[in-house]
Every structure is written in C-alpha cells, then in structure tokens.
Amino acid sequence: MRSIELFAGGGGLTLGTHLAGFSTEVVAEWDRWSCDTLRENRDGGYPLVRGIDVQEGDVRDVDWSTVSDGVDLVSGGPPCQPFSGGGKGAAAEDKRDMFPATAEVIRQLRPRAFIVENVRGLTRSAFSDYYNYIQLRLAHPELVANEGESWGDHFARLQAEHTSVRSDLQYKVLPTLVNAADYGVPQQRWRVFFVGFRSDVDAEWSFPKATHSASALRASQDDDSYWDRHKVPKKYRTTSVRTAALVDDPRKPWRTVRDALQGLPSPTINGSAKYLNHVLQPGARSYPGHTGSYIDAPAKALKAGVHGVPGGENMLRDVDGSVRYFTVREAARLQTFPDRYRLHGPWTEAMRQLGNAVPVMLAETVALSVREHLDLATFHAARTAVSRRAHAARESVIA
Template sequence: MRSVELFAGGGGLTLGTHLAGFTTEVVAEWDRWSCDTLRENRDGGYPLVRGIDVQEGDVRKVDWSTVPSGVDLVSGGPPCQPFSAGGKGNAADDKRDMFPATAEVIRELRPRAFIIENVRGLTRSAFSDYYSYIQLRLGHPELVANEGESWGAHYSRLQAEHTSVRSDLQYKVLPTLVNAADYGVPQQRWRVFFIGFRSDVDAEWSFPEATHSAAALRAAQDDGSYWERHKVPKKYRTPTVRTAALVDGPHKPWRTVRDALRGLPEPTLNGSTKYLNHVLQPGARSYPGHTGSYIDAPAKALKAGVHGVPGGENMLRNVNGSVRYFTVREAARLQTFPDRYRLHGPWTEAMRQLGNAVPVMLAEIVALSVREHLDVATFNAAKKAATDRRKARKSATA
C-alpha cells in the first residue's frame, strides 16, 4: 500500500509503516540532520527506506500535486513544541504548530487513512478546545479556514457545520492516548494518536490492545525470573515498579532498559566495530531532579531537549547509582530502531532525532492494524461490487 509521511524526523514512523507493509514514496522533513539520516540509510541500501524521495524543507512548500492519486496512508508527527510540557504551550499561536498544514496535505492527497502522532501534553485541559479543533479539522479537511479567520472562529464554524456538512471528503477520527511501554517499547513514552479513516472506507477500527504491563514486570521481579534471566547479583535485586504484582491476563512484563541493551558491549570512547553509533559520551553527572533512567525499569521518555533534558532522560542509572549518557545506539534500542539503521550527525543531533521519533515497534503495531482494516475494506468493497455486477446482469437478462 502507498503512503506519504510528513515531519519524518529520523525515520521512526517511516520504518514502522514500512514494516507494516506500506511503501512510503515521499517523506517531508525540514531538519537537515534528519534528512541526512534518511538519505544515508537509503543510499546505503537499507531496505526499509529504499527508494524514498526525501523532501527537505517546509512541508507547506512541497508540491504535493506531483504525487499520483491513490495514496492509502498519510502519516506524520507534527512538531510537539507548541504542546509539550517543557515548552511555552502557545498551541495555535506557536508558528511551529503544523496541524493546519497536516490537514491541508490530507485535503490534497485524499488518503484512505491517516496516522498522526503527538505528545501527551496536547491532551492537557489548557488545550481542550484546540484538541477538539484538531479532530474536527482533520475530520473535515475541505472546510478550510477563511482568509484572516482565527482558529477559534474556524472552530466555531466547524462545530456548527460538521454534523450537516455534505463535503465529499470526510474522515472518522479516533484519538487515543497510549503508553508505548504497554506495547513492548522499553520506555515510558505517552503519546496521543489521531487515526482517521475516509468516510467511504468501511472500517470498524479500534486501537490495538496493550500487550505488556507494569504488573507483569513486578511479578517477574518478585518471583526472581527477571533477575535470573539477566544474571543480576542478589544484592541488586530490587523491584522497580510500585504497582502490585497482580495477574492481569496474558500481558507480558514491561521491557526494561536492561532488556533493551542486552547483547550490547559496554561503550568506549573509540566506539564499536560491530554496532553503529555505539560510542561513549563522557561527562554525565547526577543531581537532584536529574537522575537518569534506572536500568531495571522502562526508560524515561527520551526528549529532544533544545537546552538539554532536565530529568536526565538521556542518561543510564545503574544499580550501584553510577550514571553515564546513553550512546546513540542504546537510545536507538530504547526507541526500537534496528541496529543496522545509522543515525547521522554528532551525539547531540542524533539524540535529538531519537527524542523526536515515534518508537518503531509502536509505529508498526498501529500501522499494521490500520493496514489490516484497509485490506478488509478493500476486500469487502470488491465483493460488493462483484455482487452488484451479478445483480445487474441478472436484471438485464430478466
């Protein structure tokens, strides 16, 4: 199935949608380091990005009319800074707010479905009206704002018109807030997804069920199976999650930093000849509020951090209390990027790409679910068309 991606960053969502069977044709991204990552892997023959057209620059300036009709999916993660808890929270008043631009691309390409991702901060009560506006804007991409119309006025008009509008391009939008750790990602990463299906696509979709849980990790640490698997000395066997070890169905244990880094050698200043981007970054230190991610729990959410990351999200905290920075490869493991995928640029820029990325595993799970529903809708539509043709032939010969 054909897809196009906006705000691609270093490629997390791109890789996940490819793994789910979508063939991304165009990716748009303004950051040159991210574009270099995509091009370097493409030109190096990495199969999941082979043949992609990397459009470097403002997504609003891409000539989308050159993309042939029939796109199945538009995916993307608009910049999160307007809604991030670490930002100023200016939402629509932040020039980096790209939700209107996203809706414009959807209007032009008319995909059968879309997957749009952003930070949990977007669901804060301070943004409740804008959160609702985004859903209506994505659901009715042809109801564009008038010249000089504020988003608030546009929102009021969308509220008044969306129940009676007869536009031929409408989407059923399903927003869902999820924790990536609940889907096997070794990281506590809360994100909101907007999944949309075009109104003519018969898809009864719901977000995939969680597969992992904190309770299952606590149970594995309490019964010792987690520690035995990793050969952790008994003096360091301290449970890391506060939840009770309840039986909660077929859930697997949350994956921890130790799980993610298994098999990687300790990093050195000279790097590794076997693993890409696995070079020790010196200088890490711990202080109150800046303690890093504990090795026997899912990592804190990696952050891009223009001025650093205040919680030490880019640091590993070991059982003896020592800390060090994650290597780029270790951070890539936490974001479930493949080991053969190279992140371009110095440590700060590579970590920024990873901090902005969608975990590949979560992207694949969501995209695969969307694709399965598109496949079923395609099959049902073909079946109905065949039935209608038979009825027409029978009526013509009666």
C-alpha cells in the same frame, strides 16, 4: 500500499509503516540532520527506506500535485513544541504548529487513512478546545480557514458544519492516548494518536490492545524469573515498578532498559566496530530531578530538549547508583530502531532525532492495524461490487 510521510524526523514512523507493509514514496522534513540520516540510510541500501524521495524543507512548500492519485496513508508527527510540557504551550499561536499544514496535505492527497501523532501535552486541559479543533480540522480537511479567520472562529464554523452541511471529503477520526511501554517499547513514552479513515472506507477499526503491562513485569521480578534470566546478583535485585503483581495477567512484562540493551557491549570512547553509533559520551552527572533511567524498569521518555539534550532523561542509572549517558545506539534500542540503521550527526543531534521520534515498534503496531483494516475494507468492497454485478446480470436476464 502507498504512503506519504510528513515531519519524518529521523525516521521512526517511516520505519514502522514500512514494517507494516506500506511503501513510503515521499518524506518531508525540514531538519537537515534528520534528512541526512534518511538519505544516508537510503543511499547505503537500507531496505526499509530504499527509494524514498526526501524533501528537505517546509512541508508547506512541497508540490504535492506531483504525487499520483491513490495514496493509501498519510502519516506524520507535527512539531510537538507548541504542546509539550517543556515548551511554551502556545498552541495555535506558535508558528511551529503544523496541524493546519497536515490537514492541508490530507485535503490535497485524499488518502484512504492517516496516522498523526503528538505528545501527551496536547491532551492537557489548557488545550482542550484546540484538541477538539484538531479533530474536526482533520475530519473535514476541505473546510479550510478563511483568510484572516482565527482558529477559534474556524472552530465554531467547523462545529456548525460538522452537525449540518457536510463537505465532500470527510474522515472518521479516533484519538487515543497510549503509553509505548504497553506495546513492548522499553520506555515510558506517552503519545496521542489521531487515526482517521476516509468516510467511504468501511474499516470498523479500533486502537490495538496493549500487549505488555507493569503488573506482569512486577510479577516476573517478584518470582525472580526476570532477575534469573539476566543473571543479576541478589544484592542488586531491587524492584522499582510501583504496581501490584497480577499473576493471571495475560500480557507480557514491560520491557526494561536491561532488556533493551542486552547483547550490547559496554561503550567506550573509541566506539564499537560491530555496533553503529555506540560511543561513550562523558560528563553525565546526577542531581535532584535528574537521576536517570533505572536499568531494571522501562526508561523515562527520551527527550530532545529545546536548548540541548537534558541529562536526566537520557542517562542510564545502574544498580550501584552510577550514571552515564546513553549512547546513540542505546537510545536507538530504547526507541526500537534497528541496529543497522545509522543516526547521522554528532551525539546531540542524533539524540535530538531520537528524542523527537515515534518508537518504531509502536509505529509498526498502529500502522499494521490500519493496513489490515484497509485490506479488509478493500476485500469487502470488491465482494460487494461482484455481488451487485451478479445481481444486475440476473435482473437483466429476468427482464
């Protein structure tokens, strides 16, 4: 199935959609370090990005008319700074708000479905009106704002037209807030997904159910099976998961930092000949509010930061209380990037790409579910068409 990627960053969503069976034709991204990452892996023959056309620059400047009809999926994560807790929270007043640009690309390409993700901050009460506006804007991409029209006035018009006159192009949009740790990602990373299906696609879709849980991790640590598997000495068996253990929980345990880093050697200044981007970054220190991610729990959400990478979220805290920065490869493991995928640039830029990324495993889970329902919709539509032709043929004979 054909797909287009917007605001691709270092490639987390792109890799996930490829693993789900989509073939990304064009990726648009303005950050040169991220574009170098995509091009370097593509030119190096990495299979999940082979043949992609990397468009470096503003997504609004891409000539989308060159993309042929029949796109199945548009995916992307518009810049999160307008809505993140660490940003200024300016929403529509922030020039980095790219939700209108996203809706415009959907209008032009008319994909059968889209996956748009962003930070949990978008669901804050302060953004409630804009959050609802985004849903209507994505649901009706052809109802564009008039020249000089504020987003508030556009929102009111969208509400009125949503309940009366309908545009030719409509999408059924389902927003869902999820924790990546609940889907096997070794990191507590909350993201909001807007998944939409074109109105002529009978998808009958719902967001995939969680596969992992905190209670299952707590149970595995309480009965020592987790500690025994990792051969952790008894004096270091400290549980930090603040939830009750449910013995009959059918889900798998949350994956921890220790789970993610299993098999990686301890990093050194000179790096590793076997593992890409696995170089020790000195200078980590702990202070109030920046204690790092405990090794026997899912990591805190990796962050890109507005003024460089903050230390607390991107540090490993070992059982003895010592801290050090995650290497780029370790951070890539926490974001479930493949070991063969190289992150281009110095440590700060590579970590920025990872801090902005969608975890590959979470992207694959969502994209695979979308693809399965697109396949089913195609099958049912084809079967209905055959039935109608057969019925018409019978009617013709009878007549």
